[in-house]
Amino acid sequence: MSVGIRHDDLRRRNRAMVIAAVRQAGRPSRTEIAATTGLSHSTISAISSDLIGEGILAEGKPSEAGALKRGRPQVGLGLTPEAAAVMTVVLSLNFLSVAVIDYAGQVISEEQRRLDTLTMSREALIGECVAIVRRRLEDPDIDVRSVARIALAIQGITDTEARAMLWSPITPQTDIAFADILEAEFGIPTTMENDCNMMAVALRRRDPERYRDDFIAILLSHGIGMGLVLKGELFTGTHSSGGEFGHMIHRPGGALCRCGRRGCVEAYAGNYAIWRNARQLGEDTEPVADVSDAQMRALAATARERDGPEREAYRKAGEALGYGLGSLFALIDPAPVAMVGVSAAAFDLIEPALREAIAQTAGGQHSESISFDTEPNELPLIREGCAMRALTFVDQEIFAPGVPTKSSAGKNVA
Amino acid sequence: MSVGIRHDDLRRRNRAMVIAAVRQAGRPSRTEIAATTGLSHSTISAISSDLIGEGILAEGKPSEAGALKRGRPQVGLGLTPEAAAVMTVVLSLNFLSVAVIDYAGQVISEEQRRLDTLTMSREALIGECVAIVRRRLEDPDIDVRSVARIALAIQGITDTEARAMLWSPITPQTDIAFADILEAEFGIPTTMENDCNMMAVALRRRDPERYRDDFIAILLSHGIGMGLVLKGELFTGTHSSGGEFGHMIHRPGGALCRCGRRGCVEAYAGNYAIWRNARQLGEDTEPVADVSDAQMRALAATARERDGPEREAYRKAGEALGYGLGSLFALIDPAPVAMVGVSAAAFDLIEPALREAIAQTAGGQHSESISFDTEPNELPLIREGCAMRALTFVDQEIFAPGVPTKSSAGKNVA
């Protein structure tokens, strides 16, 4: 039973709404905010006056500068960069990247490091993360007290509570509660996010026209990951980050997957699988640990050049992705797809077989509404999504506190 | 951008909350309602006083009669049966079933009819539905004006707006806007629902302990259908009723499915597929139109008796369902499953292969939390779910009007 709405929640919810409207629109006028939120001008006036008084918003020129209309000119409201800061930590294969971002979304400090994540001990991995965060916090440009939230993204499976990494392909270690560790170390609220989910968050922000309420972001990298937005909300599994598209079964008992099982989509479409097929190594061959981006690009170039095992490998990848998407579309209906990652640059090699496969499935019947977009570089997307995620937390939980979030369940006080 | 909360919405939302609490609890006292909704006693007192004045609620003895506690005894609040009525129409293979249900959920009039849905013309099918509804509305026991809502459930695909049947296995006809037709004919708001979704709604009501926030109802019948509840809400596709579990691809290019494609789960686990395999007819054999429940039960009996093609047919069904569920669980994480329909009575034959298959998938890693329940008779479930769905509409849209529902999107008034 969902919980009733208390009277005090009203203002908090509407405050959050106003902040969200400003973050989305950039520098909207009060009138624009009233229009998008559906609240009255008087309410917007009152709330924005509060927010300005608290230093969260500041007045400035409106975004659409040119519009010289008659009448009193609009006053733009923007987020105050100094109101807060957040930190993003992106941990990917052999690479650790950290940034501090001001409340308006601008990067104010960053650092990147190469690591050998596959061989590092648990302690070393945690230690590197803690150390890099500490170094950024000690940056003289940063006011430590203003850093209100850390969002840490990792390839792999995270828990629903956004506290821990359960499993990741970038390290043999499992069950590391990064969020708890960083929180204990620095006293800053921290969440643990799945990289593909962050890609989806960033895509929506980048192109809200195309990626609005329902869309799919697929990471074509060493493994296959997915971020799914349904009905305007990030879709996660009920226990974990879910959306393990790469481990849907394409062929029962088929090719050996990195996860140890057989026939997963990833075992045909992951970089290691394309590599394995291109080398004609046989489907039982143990997946290689890593294939460099350069190697993959060379593979794609060869596949474009001549009709050999390389081209066939991409065809098989397309087929697996197509059948997988077809099954997915049978469940959720077709939606726009973004292909992200190094193999997205080879999407021309993948697409024909993919479309052919999808046409064989129930999802293919609405194939007109399936469109693909590609983005070869996943890291900037993940960083951007992470920043948005952390900033949204600040918007909601610090500057409009007390609003019941998804996680707080209604309890029966017996 | 989600829309702000207007001041007037508050009361409406909380009214809806109180009605929902009463419907769920049966005859709760005001104190119990206050506890479940989290609202104060004074608010509950005011709202329930309104609702009693409007004839929606009525006082009576509390549900837990025995509890002779000290102090002022609780006064139970119950839904007034006469406050409204709803109608359920369930259209399934060769069968049409209608019931009128009072506001408290009791059946007050019903009628069932055998039809030959597979051969009927579009006009005849619509005509039968309209006629049976008209007859029930003319029942002298029924006050036509009190019938506030009709919910019509059908096997097959419906659109997200709950207006039309897009496709159904029970008739060659497609795209029948039943909701619009009945609404135009009788002037009563009508919705079109998917049968498996209604099963899920009913399961949650029947056993809220087991079927709470995340669960799956699978219909094992001539075809394979699914109703999915995630995070406490019925999950539907973005365009259609979605959840076409039966048409996820089990084996690319595999057995011929009733939908014309190949390798769907249904092509191994639907009644016609089990029948086809038991008769060793080959996977390319055109699916038969119908297999009677008696024939299926005989098949299951034979399979239990001896290790022959019948047993192998059930094994294959289990394997397909297991791999399908495995892929589904990879996306949404494991959840309790209810197997409904005639083949659920043969679940003992299906389960071993199903569990073996699921253990081969990514979803199998949390296999301890996967549990199956069976219910051989789907019709009562569908009817019950339909009634709940219609009553909930009355609760929300008639007795607490103006609450923004999921369907009403926030519009930018530019």
Add this chain to the structure above:
DNA sequence: AGTGTTTTTTCGGGGCTCGAAAAAATAGGG
């Protein structure tokens, strides 16, 4: 009949949003 206990109602207070009207700020026109 009195006392204790629990439920329900009443009442006043504080907040919130809204609509209307006023104030503010500017462009255009004479």
Add this chain to the structure above:
DNA sequence: CCCTATTTTTTCGAGCCCCGAAAAAACACT
């Protein structure tokens, strides 16, 4: 240069809503 039309923003009073505390109600127990 001043006045008017226009648009944005603020102000103000009214109406609701919810809450907490206290009072009232309704019973069991002694």
